Amino acid sequence: MPAITEPKLISGNANLPLAKSIARRMSMHRGMSVNLVDGRVERFNDQEIFVEVYENVRGEDMFIIQPTSNPANDNLMELLVIADALRRSSAGRITAVIPYFGYARQDRRTKARTPISAKLVANLIAQSGIERVLTMDLHSAQIQGFFDIPVDNLYASPIFALDIEHNFKGKMADLMVVSPDVGGVARAREIAKRINAPLSIVDKRREKAGEIAEMTVIGNVEGKSCILVDDICDTAGTLCKAAEVLMENGATEVHAYITHGVLSGPAVERITKSVLKSLVITDSIEATDQVKACKSIRIVPTAPIFAQAILNIWNGTSVSSLFETETLAPIYEGMYSRD
Known part of the structure; x- marks a missing residue:
């Protein structure tokens, strides 16, 4: 397999403006153009989701940016289908960047005969070929334990x-x-x-x-x-x-x-x-x-923190360093002056 050289971003339809903002921030950090991978995420007449990736992703470090917000089921299915397309295209590693993790409020059984839907969604994500999850402010910390893959939970x-x-x-x-x-x-x-x-x-x-x-x-x-x-x-x-x-x-x-x-x-x-x-x-x-x-x-905006977290994952450096205000201040420089 070729060496993983660059982080590559791909986005579903859930939050394209955020995905583009993350790409712009990564371009600033790296001093080179980082664009979203060219592809299409469409629906057939019966609302089945179809994904086609136009670029070669073999051996690449792929990051899918897709919150599972309203409509939660459609956006979740988009995430899974994109992951499957990348896995079948021999991507080197697939990370799901899920700024908002839908179904997180169903993290325990509150009554008899009710589901733990957050665990079911975690299983679906892990089985789709996704090897890592990057998210923000999970509704409850124990959801990280629902996954059998690494989960990085950023904080706002x-x-x-x-x-x-x-x-x-x-x-x-x-x-x-x-x-x-x-x-x-x-x-x-x-x-x-x-x-x-x-x-x-x-x-x-x-x-x-x-x-x-x-x-x-x-x-x-x-x-x-x-x-x-x-x-x-x-x-x-x-x-x-x-x-x-x-x-x-x-x-x-x-x-x-x-x-x-x-x-x-x-x-x-x-x-x-x-x-x-x-x-x-x-x-x-x-x-x-x-x-x-x-x-x-x-x-x-969350693009600055997500862009830095993606680069840290790609580089194999600490993501937890982004939990500190002192670390984030330079990333958000120009927006918030601490003088």
């Missing part, structure tokens, strides 16, 4: 820490990081430690799925600028209600930092009408026109 917290330090300069002493539920405390604590801020929790009780019975704030938020931190915002019901409760408890303003902006159904309308001053999300999921048009929502 150092990017968010840089963004908070930049946008709340001079007001850092008034900040309070808040977890919108007990399950997300570790994630919120991580950002609180990075920006040296106190931590509060909103305790959420549900009567049934999709309905919140009551919320209680654990901690004193009076006179504080609160920053809600979570990994996924779907319909934004919990987020908007939590912001409301914080304001009722004396917070001066509420902002939110969410890694994956699923933002389905009435989410954007809810955010627009809510007491939230701003919602910051990443581009792990391609933003809809409605999301882009919303003045309350701001999108921070």
Whole structure:
């Protein structure tokens, strides 16, 4: 087999703008042009997915950029079919870059006779010929153990820490990081430690799925600028209600930092009408026109961190070095000045 010489990127249709941004960032880092591999990902009339790769990939180190966001089943199937096409074309190694890992919320049996769909998806990915997974902010850490192949889970917290330090300069002493539920405390604590801020929790009780019975704030938020931190915002019901409760408890303003902006159904309308001053999300999921048009929502890029992680995997160097804010600051230089 020929020696692996260059990292090569290929993308499905789930988030082409992010894939192109990653290619541009890699071109900057390497001082040479890095383009997406030429190919086509199409559907037959009955919606079967067809993939054709136009370039030679024999022996190459291939990276498939494809979040499994809405429509989750279509995007997951695209990922698997692309992987199969590359494997049958004798690619040297195939890494799936999945900025948003769909089905991650189904990571355990919550009731009798229910599936663990995250494990099923992990099996499908491993069996398709993919040898490594690169993702961001998995819904729960144990999902890494569902795979029998290496999984690199990047974190948005150092990017968010840089963004908070930049946008709340001079007001850092008034900040309070808040977890919108007990399950997300570790994630919120991580950002609180990075920006040296106190931590509060909103305790959420549900009567049934999709309905919140009551919320209680654990901690004193009076006179504080609160920053809600979570990994996924779907319909934004919990987020908007939590912001409301914080304001009722004396917070001066509420902002939110969410890694994956699923933002389905009435989410954007809810955010627009809510007491939230701003919602910051990443581009792990391609933003809809409605999301882009919303003045309350701001999108921070993940292309710099993914581009560096891909280069580190290709070079065989540390990916965990990207967990530190100090490592990311130069990568995001020009966007966030730490002076």
